């Protein structure tokens with residue numbers, strides 16, 4: 001080894017730093033370790049496997065962006081891929097030809113013109129259904145948010161109009177995402193019972209990606225297919241004679257990746273903002289006034305044409321992504337060969353993680369009160385967006401692996417938040433003595449970080465708004 005390894009705890013022979021791997025809130029523990037060792041690079045050895053945690057934008061930019069050829073691979077995910085069967089999902093596969101083809105197909109399916117013509121109108125419809133569900137059964141608001149994202153994606157991808165939370169395709173994804181949430185990350189060694197269950201899951205995963213595509217194919221054959229990414233892509237292959245089994249499999253996996261990667265992440269981001277609005281009545285009021293000023297009081301519901309015109313809503317969305325990032329340690333990258341950075345030696349086969357939490361909670365970038373939910377940090381005193389405070393990009397990952405669904409996700413969350421603000425008052429519930437119960441703002445952390453269950457009051461802002469919500473679905 002020509003140079004020293006990056007700083008980190010000393011560790012033991014053979015087992016290395018196994019005892020230094022945090023059991024919970026790893027993102028915070030790594031951020032604190034980095035401060036302790038006075039370095040944005042933190043190196044740990046997990047019984048022979050090297051792990052490098054990057055705790056600054058400078059390091060993630062230098063390595064994931066500047067040296068992307070070297071830092072865009074994925075490590076092996078034995079639990080997720082080999083046992084649970086998630087290797088269909090191009091988010092977890094190595095940097096190579098199959099990944100490149102899948103990602104190119106994704107970019108084609110999500111082209112700006114497709115987003116505008118097909119996906120955004122569907123988003124609008126899904127949000128209207130969501131608002132009606134909130135009116136009907138407000139106590140089930142968490143399920144409604146999950147259904148909103150799942151239903152929106154399933155209709156975009158497969159043209160399946162799921163008007164029931166218990167629709168078989170939604171049920172399948174719910175089951176998978178619950179198991180996925182249980183995964184701890186990283187360095188978590190599951191027990192034998194979980195491993196047995198995970199092996200059963202392979203079959204469910206296969207069903208989740210095969211069944212909906214078969215459904216679309218049957219409907220195309222009978223002339224009843226609703227327009228969707230799947231139907232358009234299959235139709236195009238048929239029209240230009242390019243169909244092959246390989247191409248259909250690539251499509252099946254890419255569509256499955258979109259469905260699996262997009263639903264839970266977007267609903268988690270929305271749930272976090274929802275929680276922040278319940279806990280901060282002043283921000284809720286300011287948001288409502290900002291939406292009313294542009295949407296025009298109570299004449300219509302917000303629309304995606306309003307996107308970009310209400311800076312306070314953008315600021316709320318950005319603050320939600322920053323305050324409680326959905327994937328606080330990102331998805332691990334991997335280096336196939338050795339490297340030298342800032343004078344340190346980075347061995348080949350190192351797992352490299354961007355500490356998204358540390359980056360988005362850096363007081364030098366976002367201010368001393370980084371633990372508070374404060375959308376104003378993204379605004380100038382006159383209410384316009386402050387271009388010197390960076391968009392929380394890190395929430396979507398890094399370099400060539402950065403989330404390809406981020407534009408779609410931002411719009412989906414934006415429209416949901418603008419619509420919530422336009423339509424509902426949210427408040428804390430009170431105990432029997434009339435004292436407001438503070439919901440916990442501490443998240444449940446695993447691979448994803450999501451709010452703990454809580455109760456709140458959700459009421460329409462006026463009779464006329466309630467009527468407009470009812471009329472928005474035919």
Ligand code: HEM
Pocket residue numbers: 090091092103106257258259261262263265266269326327330331332395396397398399400401402403404405406408409410
């Ligand atoms: C707020 C919502 C979302 C968040 C916070 C989020 C976050 C992320 C993160 C952190 C990564 C890993 C990036 C890396 O490796 O450095 C990722 C990858 C990915 N995301 Fe998202 N995502 C969201 C929504 C979506 C949506 C709506 C879709 C699909 C429409 C999607 C599709 C994907 C895919 C396919 C990958 C794998 C990319 C690759 O490995 O090349 N995501 N996302």
